[in-house]
Amino acid sequence: MSRLFEGFSSRLDEIAAGYTQRELALIVGFLVRNCDxxxxxxxxxxxxxxTDKRSRRGDKGDARKKKEKG
Structure with a gap:
């Protein structure tokens, strides 16, 4: 499976080589917060x-319950 991603991994390594460890840490921090x-x-x-779906059903759901009980 890893062979499938060799090209992608190499390209990421090339991109990362243009940044310092501090810059990469900053980017990772941003991406983690963004994902969160x-x-x-x-x-x-x-x-x-x-909530909107329940609100739209509103009275219809109550009418069904009453019909089932009655």
């Missing part, structure tokens, strides 16, 4: 979508 922010935002969107 994206995950939090995705979770918020998912929760908001679920």
């Amino acid at each position: 922010a994206l995950q939090v935002s995705a979770l918020e969107l998912r929760e908001r979508a679920a």
Whole structure:
């Protein structure tokens, strides 16, 4: 499997060679925080979508429950 990524890995090494260790650490820090922010935002969107979906169902869901009981 690693042979599949040899070209990509070599290109990343070439790119990284143009940066100092301190610069690379800064870039990694940015990317990690960016990924964390994206995950939090995705979770918020998912929760908001679920809430909106429940709100749209609202009375319809209650009417079904009453119909099933009655």
